[in-house]
Amino acid sequence: MAIKPIEYRDGVCRMIDQRLLPTEEVWRDYFDYQGVAEAIRTMVVRGAPAIGVAAAFGAWFGARDIDEEDFDRFFARFEKVCATLAATRPTAVNLSWALERMKNFAKANSSYPVADIKIVLEYEAMAIADEDIRVNMAMGRHGQELIPDGARVLTHCNAGALATGGFGTALGVLRAAQLAGKNISVLADETRPFLQGARLTAWELQKDNIPVTLICDNMAGYLMSKGEIDCVIVGADRIAANGDTANKIGTYTVAVLAKEHGLPFYVAAPTSTIDMSLADGSLIPIEERDAREVTHCGDKQIAPSGVAVRNPSFDVTPARLISAIITEWGIARGDYGEGLKTLMSRVR
Structure with a gap:
């Protein structure tokens, strides 16, 4: 694994910026x-997943x-701590x-002294952080079966070790494929406007000696049309009960292109990313971020001052465009309503 982005030791949570x-x-x-x-x-x-791990340590700090x-x-104040983190x-x-x-977990131990609960x-x-790595490795073992030897795989955003407690989700599948002896290569979309593909995915894959080629977001369709991409794999930030999937902005575009070119599109x-309380993707809240992420590249302004900006951080890919959803408990295909329900029933 290239890196663990979050480390906890002696009451200190360290994160790579x-x-x-x-x-x-x-x-x-922290x-x-x-x-x-x-x-x-x-x-x-x-x-x-990395946000979840960080939030768990934040909640612990607040409780302490x-x-x-x-x-x-104690619990009334603890709920306020968690509400701050959740927002x-x-x-x-x-x-x-x-x-x-x-x-x-706190409520389950409410009969004990508060000092012991802390x-x-x-x-x-710490268990949440450790479990995340094990979950990602299990996901990798299931998912690598879908990646053929010699595959040229497109990915969007960063769903690697940096996005998790370690190993990664989408990139974890590719790491597992490499460990299984498959000769794969990756095309990484740059992922505007925060450039997670250019800055993070390419960096991670280079560290792991997995061949990677960086492309601009608007190059994917052309390369698909030239037969230079065999499949697509991405991560997710929330999956609704019917399989509709929210991921980094631009994912929906890539899914439409993959469908047009007859390419498998895997999530x-x-x-823990599956939200069975939401019937479909229309109910997933979409974060809008600061306009400066679009008008600037780092500290350099690249757009006219005062221009109107939209900056939704995510979009939703309809389940009908997704070939399979890979989890630590196995792979769902086809009827995601039933498939996800079956996988969720295995969660302890």
Whole structure:
């Protein structure tokens, strides 16, 4: 695995600042939930599973610093901590999933002294981080079966080790394919406007010695038409009960192109990304981010001052365009309503 983007040791959560990659590798230390919330909001850490891991440690920091001995008063304040963390990025469901898990764990141990609950919450946050890596490796083992030897694979955004606790979702499938002895290569969309493909995916794959070619987002259709792409694999930030999938803006465009050219389009995501409470993708909240991400590249302005800007951070790919959804419990195809329900029934 190229890197673990989040490390926890001796009460300190360290995160690599993904805004500065690939030219600078800077680690930042966090000691309280407010700092973790800001790191999530400003994209020091990004990627749905990684956000969930970071939020779990943020919740632990918040719990640790609550000076209450009565459980009800402690939990009321703990819920406010979790609400602050949950408000940072609305689309990625792993964020609320991790926070709900931390709250439920606290409630399950409510008969114990608050001091003891704080101790076990720290271990629960560490468990979430460790489980994420194991989940990604399991997902990789299932998904690599779909990747043929010699495949030229297009991916959009970054769904690698940097987007998770380690190993990756979509890139984890490709890592597993390489470990299985398959000779694969990757085309990485640059992924405007935050350039996660150019800055992060290309950097990760180079570190793992997986052949990677960087392309602009608007080159994918041309390369498909020339027969230079064999399949597409992406991650997800939220998957509705019917299989509609929210992922980084531009994913829907790639899915439409793949359909037009008869190419498989795969989604790799843990079951924690599946939101069975939402019937379809129209109900997934889509985050709108700062216009400056579009009008500037780093510190350099690239658009006229005062121009109107739209900056939705995600789009929704309809289930009908998705060939398979890969999870740690197996692969869903066809009727995603039934397939996802079956996979979710296996979650312990």
